[in-house]
Amino acid sequence: MRAVAVVVQLLISFVLVASLMPVVLVTVPATQNGSVGPPVALAMAIVAFVVVRLVWPRHKG
Amino acid sequence: MHFKSMGVAMVTVAAVALTAVPTALAADGTSGRIQRVKDPVTGIEVSLSQDRPGTVTVEARDASVSVRRELARDRMQTIVTTAAERVVLTVDAAGLSVTSGRRQVRVSPAHPEAGADIARLLGTSAALREADALLSRVKMSAASPVGHTLNLTRAFLLSVAGKGDEATAVAQAARAQLQTARVIEARFGPDDCWNEYVREAVSAYDEYVDCQSHTVLDLLNSCSIIYDMRAIGAFSWWVSCVGLSGASRL
Numbered sequence: 001m002r003a004v005a006v007v008v009q010l011l012i013s014f015v016l017v018a019s020l021m022p023v024v025l026v027t028v029p030a031t032q033n034g035s036v037g038p039p040v041a042l043a044m045a046i047v048a049f050v051v052v053r054l055v056w057p058r059h060k061g
Numbered sequence: 062m063h064f065k066s067m068g069v070a071m072v073t074v075a076a077v078a079l080t081a082v083p084t085a086l087a088a089d090g091t092s093g094r095i096q097r098v099k100d101p102v103t104g105i106e107v108s109l110s111q112d113r114p115g116t117v118t119v120e121a122r123d124a125s126v127s128v129r130r131e132l133a134r135d136r137m138q139t140i141v142t143t144a145a146e147r148v149v150l151t152v153d154a155a156g157l158s159v160t161s162g163r164r165q166v167r168v169s170p171a172h173p174e175a176g177a178d179i180a181r182l183l184g185t186s187a188a189l190r191e192a193d194a195l196l197s198r199v200k201m202s203a204a205s206p207v208g209h210t211l212n213l214t215r216a217f218l219l220s221v222a223g224k225g226d227e228a229t230a231v232a233q234a235a236r237a238q239l240q241t242a243r244v245i246e247a248r249f250g251p252d253d254c255w256n257e258y259v260r261e262a263v264s265a266y267d268e269y270v271d272c273q274s275h276t277v278l279d280l281l282n283s284c285s286i287i288y289d290m291r292a293i294g295a296f297s298w299w300v301s302c303v304g305l306s307g308a309s310r311l
Contacts, residue, residue, distance in 0.1 A: 018296035022262040034252040
């Protein structure tokens with residue numbers, strides 16, 4: 001069950017980054033560079049995943 | 062005949078020198094790098110090595126004969142070695158020097174007549190015949206620097222042995238191979254993936270902005286849906302494009 005939750009969290013992070021990335025590319029043109037953009041995308045994915053995990057509802061045991 | 066052979070030899074030497082200089086220059090600072098290929102069918106071993114900075118050595122050998130060519134800034138040496146004979150041909154600023162056994166002949170631009178002695182000395186050399194047979198069996202493309210060097214080495218050896226026509230034929234075949242159009246697999250690297258992705262992502266964003274400005278009442282939120290589909294699709298494509306090899310560059 002926990003593994004399924006992590007997969008869903010990863011998918012949500014992926015969708016968030018995918019949706020935000022075009023905006024970032026347009027507003028920060030430096031990220032269009034091949035050496036800058038991919039690390040930014042990766043950093044955004046990590047941040048998104050952390051945020052999703054933090055706001056993920058938890059069962060109170 | 063002999064003068065024609067020597068002419069071919071000089072042309073060959075010039076061609077090799079032209080290919081050797083950039084190789085030697087590029088090789089500076091990478092001393093000790095060795096590449097070695099052995100053909101399992103013929104048993105011929107071809108190696109490229111750099112014993113000293115600025116000197117590149119190309120060698121082809123099998124069980125009976127070895128042909129070694131050393132390319133340096135100031136000279137080019139070709140050494141043919143068999144069990145019974147060792148022939149050393151050195152080309153430097155002074156001219157061409159040939160040593161076979163105890164005999165040594167030198168030909169210089171000022172005294173080209175000694176070329177006939179060289180052709181006489183090497184014309185009957187069994188080592189050179191074996192070297193020619195060895196190099197003719199090497200199946201490396203003339204388009205590769207090592208293959209090209211070996212082809213020109215063969216043409217050089219034939220020409221100094223007085224076989225000018227054969228030398229010309231080898232040199233022409235090598236040149237024809239170089240001029241033949243080749244199909245090379247196109248590579249699509251991670252940077253290309255990113256550039257394609259950026260193009261699509263920016264296009265998706267521009268379309269979204271355009272859609273928003275032209276739609277008065279977007280009850281179905283169609284602009285956002287189309288934008289999300291394009292953005293997610295483009296991002297997924299980029300992830301699959303870079304794959305595992307590209308992931309290491311992130």
